[in-house]
Amino acid sequence: MPGRPSRASVKLTSNEGARMLDIRGVNKRYGTRTVLSDVSFTVGDGRMTGFVGANGAGKTTTMRIILGVLSADSGTVLIDGVPVTASDRRRFGYMPEERGLYPKMKVAKQLVYLARLHGLSPASARRNTSDLLERLGLDARAGDRVESLSLGNQQRAQIAAALVHDPEFLVLDEPFSGLDPLAVEAVTSVLAGYAAQGAPVLFSSHQLDIVERLCDDLVIIADGTIRANGSRDALREQHSRPRFEIRTAGDPGWIREVPGITVIDFDGDFAVFESETDAASQAVLHRAITLGAVHTFDQQRPSLATIFKEVIS
Amino acid sequence: MSNAIRPVHTAPTFAQSVWLVSNREISARLRSKSFLIATGILLLISMASVIVGSIVSQNTSLTKVAVVGTAIGVVEQTNAFNMVEASSVADAEALVRDGTVDAAVVPSTTADSLLGLTVIALDSAPSEVLGALSVSPDLKILDPAEQDGFLAYLVAIGFGIIFLMSATTFGATIAQSVVEEKQTRIVEILMSTISVRALLAGKVLGNSLMAFAQIVAIGLLVSIGLAVTGQRVLLADVGPAIVWFAVFFAFGFVLLAALYAATASMVSRQEDVGSATSPVLFLVMVPYFLVIFFNDNPLVLAIMSYVPFSAPVGMPVRIFLGQAEWWEPVLSLVVLALSTMVVILIGSRIYSNALLRMGARVSFKEALHR
Numbered sequence: 201m202p203g204r205p206s207r208a209s210v211k212l213t214s215n216e217g218a219r220m221l222d223i224r225g226v227n228k229r230y231g232t233r234t235v236l237s238d239v240s241f242t243v244g245d246g247r248m249t250g251f252v253g254a255n256g257a258g259k260t261t262t263m264r265i266i267l268g269v270l271s272a273d274s275g276t277v278l279i280d281g282v283p284v285t286a287s288d289r290r291r292f293g294y295m296p297e298e299r300g301l302y303p304k305m306k307v308a309k310q311l312v313y314l315a316r317l318h319g320l321s322p323a324s325a326r327r328n329t330s331d332l333l334e335r336l337g338l339d340a341r342a343g344d345r346v347e348s349l350s351l352g353n354q355q356r357a358q359i360a361a362a363l364v365h366d367p368e369f370l371v372l373d374e375p376f377s378g379l380d381p382l383a384v385e386a387v388t389s390v391l392a393g394y395a396a397q398g399a400p401v402l403f404s405s406h407q408l409d410i411v412e413r414l415c416d417d418l419v420i421i422a423d424g425t426i427r428a429n430g431s432r433d434a435l436r437e438q439h440s441r442p443r444f445e446i447r448t449a450g451d452p453g454w455i456r457e458v459p460g461i462t463v464i465d466f467d468g469d470f471a472v473f474e475s476e477t478d479a480a481s482q483a484v485l486h487r488a489i490t491l492g493a494v495h496t497f498d499q500q501r502p503s504l505a506t507i508f509k510e511v512i513s
Numbered sequence: 514m515s516n517a518i519r520p521v522h523t524a525p526t527f528a529q530s531v532w533l534v535s536n537r538e539i540s541a542r543l544r545s546k547s548f549l550i551a552t553g554i555l556l557l558i559s560m561a562s563v564i565v566g567s568i569v570s571q572n573t574s575l576t577k578v579a580v581v582g583t584a585i586g587v588v589e590q591t592n593a594f595n596m597v598e599a600s601s602v603a604d605a606e607a608l609v610r611d612g613t614v615d616a617a618v619v620p621s622t623t624a625d626s627l628l629g630l631t632v633i634a635l636d637s638a639p640s641e642v643l644g645a646l647s648v649s650p651d652l653k654i655l656d657p658a659e660q661d662g663f664l665a666y667l668v669a670i671g672f673g674i675i676f677l678m679s680a681t682t683f684g685a686t687i688a689q690s691v692v693e694e695k696q697t698r699i700v701e702i703l704m705s706t707i708s709v710r711a712l713l714a715g716k717v718l719g720n721s722l723m724a725f726a727q728i729v730a731i732g733l734l735v736s737i738g739l740a741v742t743g744q745r746v747l748l749a750d751v752g753p754a755i756v757w758f759a760v761f762f763a764f765g766f767v768l769l770a771a772l773y774a775a776t777a778s779m780v781s782r783q784e785d786v787g788s789a790t791s792p793v794l795f796l797v798m799v800p801y802f803l804v805i806f807f808n809d810n811p812l813v814l815a816i817m818s819y820v821p822f823s824a825p826v827g828m829p830v831r832i833f834l835g836q837a838e839w840w841e842p843v844l845s846l847v848v849l850a851l852s853t854m855v856v857i858l859i860g861s862r863i864y865s866n867a868l869l870r871m872g873a874r875v876s877f878k879e880a881l882h883r
Contacts, residue, residue: 267705269869286708294705300698305541316533317706319525361702 219245219280221266221369221400226275228261228424235261236424239275243369243400243417248391250415250432251404252508258424259404260297263373266402267294279369290318293367297374297404299358303347307357308333310346311364318365325364332360336386352383359387363394370394372403376410388414412504422512432504439507440499442475447496448488458484472500527714530707534715535722538690542723551682552727559675559731563738566667576641579605579617584630588618591645602633609635616642668751669808669830672758673801675731676826679762680769680797683724687716687770688777688790691864695781700868709865717770717857724766728759754833757842758825761849765825768853769793775860778867779875789874800826811836819845821852 221243228236236258243249253259264270266277268289277284301310308329315325333339336356341349346357355378362372370391376384392414395401405411411418418435420428428435443464446452452471456463460480465472475481488494502510525533542548575595580588581602588594597614599605605617617633632642694700703712732755739748772793780789800823807813808830817827818837824845831837863880870879 264701264869269701269704289705292705294702296698296701296705298698298701300694300696300700300702302541302693302699303697304544313533313537314702314706317525317530317703 219368219398219400220278221402222278222281223262223266224276224278226262226265226272226277228258228265228270228273234424236265236272239421239424239426241419241426241429243402245400246395246398247400247416248395248414249400249402249417249419250411251402251419251421252408252411252504253404253421254512257421259421260373262421263294263296263371263402263404266371267292290365291368293362293365293370293372295358295362295372295375299355299378301346301354301357301361304345306343306345307338307349307360308342310357311360314361315364320365328364328366329360332364335390336360351378352380355379355383356386359390363390368399370399370401370403372401374405375403376405376407384410408504408508418504420508420511428507428511435507436501439502439510441502442478442481443472443500444475444481444484445472445496445498445500446470446484446488446494448491449493449495450491452488454487454491455484458487469495525707527708527711530711531715531718534707534712535719538716538719539723541690542686542720548686555675555678555682555727556730556734560734560738562671563735563742563744567738567742567744576616576639577614578642579608579614581605581617581619583620584618587628587630587646593645594642606633609633615639618642618646664747665830665834666808668754668833669804669826672754672826672829673804675728675758676762676765677797677801679724679727680766681794683720683727683766684769684773684790684793684797685786687720688773688786689783690716690720691774691777692780692783692786695778695868696783704868709868710861713771713774713861713864716774717767721763721767721770724770725759725763728762732756732759751833754829757832758829761825761828761842761846764846764849764853765821768821768849768856769797771853771857771860772796775863775867775880778864779870779877779880781870781874785874796822799823803827804830818842819848821849824849 222240223242224240226236226239227234239258239262241249251259251262261270265272266284268284268286279288305313311329311332312322312325315328316322320328330339330342333342336359338353338356338360341353341357346354349357359375362370372391375387375391379387388410391401391403395416403415412432415432417430418428418432419426430438446455447470449469451469453466455461455471455473456466458480460476461473461484462475463471463473473481473484475484485494485497488497575593577597578588578594579597579599581599581604585596585598588596597608599608599617602617602619605614605619608614609617612635615634616639619631619633621629621631628646630646632639632646634642694703700712736748736752736755739745739751773790776790776793777786780786800817803813803817803823804826807817811831814827814831814834814836817823818831818841820827828837828842828845832842859881863877866882867875867880
């Protein structure tokens with residue numbers, strides 16, 4: 201891919217083994233209100249980790265604690281087993297939920313400034329800035345003030361601000377909110393690129409379809425406690441119920457009479473049913489084949505939205 | 514080119530972070546039109562005041578007096594008048610009537626006149642002429658004032674105005690820049706990158722440098738103006754006071770800047786900056802009004818010159834008036850520097866506690882918590 205060859209060299213020169221971000225037993229209270237209670241999870245090496253929860257569940261607070269913007273009442277954040285320090289945090293790329301850049305500052309100048317605050321030399325700050333602006337299709341706007349950009353371009357500039365110092369960890373709070381579908385694509389590919397290079401990526405989102413498509417791991421939080429945590433596929437497996445979908449040539453109304461079967465949905469040649477045992481569902485399939493053509497017979501995989509509802513309720 | 518070595522994340526030291534932040538502040542100020550215009554106006558006003566002062570002082574032209582005969586010698590001795598010789602008393606009277614001269618001095622016609630002179634005026638007694646020609650008793654002043662009262666008043670007000678204007682301009686600027694970061698939420702990125710103290714220190718340093726540069730520019734401009742317009746005597750008197758003013762201002766402004774930043778950080782919108790920072794504005798106004806009303810009261814000036822908020826105005830005025838011993842500005846400066854440090858500590862606590870609190874105004878109690 202043109203414009204990002206520097207990324208290839210990243211791993212060659214700086215791979216010191218797997219990078220893991222560990223959140224261990226974090227608690228946070230505001231006054232009498234408990235915001236986080238014993239929050240623990242891991243963002244693994246090169247894993248895109250989706251962080252999902254309702255508004256006010258504690259996602260932003262957790263991310264702020266990871267970045268050291270807030271301090272936890274107890275608990276630690278570890279990198280490869282070692283508590284994270286202020287200077288480690290300069291290697292984090294952070295996109296806060298509340299977006300913001302200096303409105304009157306030029307895009308490129310602003311990115312160079314942020315890169316330098318992260319400890320880059322003036323030369324590498326300028327090089328990263330121009331690389332990144334090109335990659336995000338913002339190079340033509342480099343000399344414009346942020347306030348003069350369109351909303352979509354401001355979002356891109358915001359993403360550039362999180363990435364300009366070549367971070368080794370990404371923590372992104374709602375990176376997709378307010379993005380048009382094109383920008384969503386641009387951002388997903390940039391993030392996937394980072395993960396592919398081995399960077400742990402933690403991102404929160406309300407757009408569960410994007411999370412479902414993008415993430416390797418999932419962390420579900422509700423009321424300040426972690427409700428589910430693990431790889432997306434394992435979670436799916438765990439929450440798969442014995443629910444099947446069948447589409448046949450004839451009217452499958454007879455399924456209602458099969459023992460051990462509960463029909464959930466029924467419409468013409470189509471039915472959704474739950475089966476108490478594997479044998480019962482197989483019996484339905486056998487009977488259907490003997491009655492005529494079977495167009496579809498499939499075990500339904502629960503969508504992330506379904507799992508989410510189930511887990512937090 | 515693109516196959517570059519990976520940029521190394523060497524965490525900048527505290528000082529480097531502060532320097533980066535202050536540089537951004539300075540370049541943001543220099544890019545702001547309103548700042549450049551305000552500075553231009555302030556420089557123009559101070560330049561104009563020197564020029565006007567010089568014109569006024571040269572305009573003390575001598576009163577024109579017509580003289581006749583033996584009066585010439587007497588009037589000449591006073592050295593206080595611009596003499597117009599008239600050939601006769603009638604001529605002199607005519608000159609008075611047509612306004613060419615303010616008065617005429619002619620030999621007296623009455624034999625028992627003590628001075629042997631008659632002063633002729635148009636419609637009222639010319640006190641200046643009478644005063645100059647009168648005989649005065651001997652005068653002994655026990656403790657002569659070092660500066661003329663009116664000049665002292667002007668200098669005091671000058672320091673007061675410059676302090677007020679610079680402090681409020683830059684105070685408001687720093688307050689706005691704090692709220693801008695809070696309102697645009699970039700503050701969260703900044704806080705995740707550098708320490709809150711480095712951020713505050715950078716802001717205070719950048720704006721203080723600008724304010725100090727402005728004060729030095731005004732000081733230089735006034736000094737050069739005084740020298741060019743030939744008011745060297747005044748320059749010799751005011752010069753040391755100006756230098757001390759600049760030194761006190763440097764510390765005093767840092768103190769105010771920390772207060773402005775801390776109070777501004779408690780609100781989230783530009784509209785609320787004014788009310789949030791009004792207690793600080795009050796502290797800035799106090800020395801200005803005190804120096805206007807009490808510039809002839811040594812006790813009030815002495816107190817002012819030690820209270821940290823008013824010392825930048827009070828001490829230079831006392832130095833100008835010759836009321837301060839050599840060690841007094843040094844002691845006052847130590848007091849100021851110590852209180853500046855205390856205020857910075859309290860200010861940075863308020864600042865770091867309030868920075869992420871959006872929405873409603875943060876109370877002092879919450880801001881000082883922990």
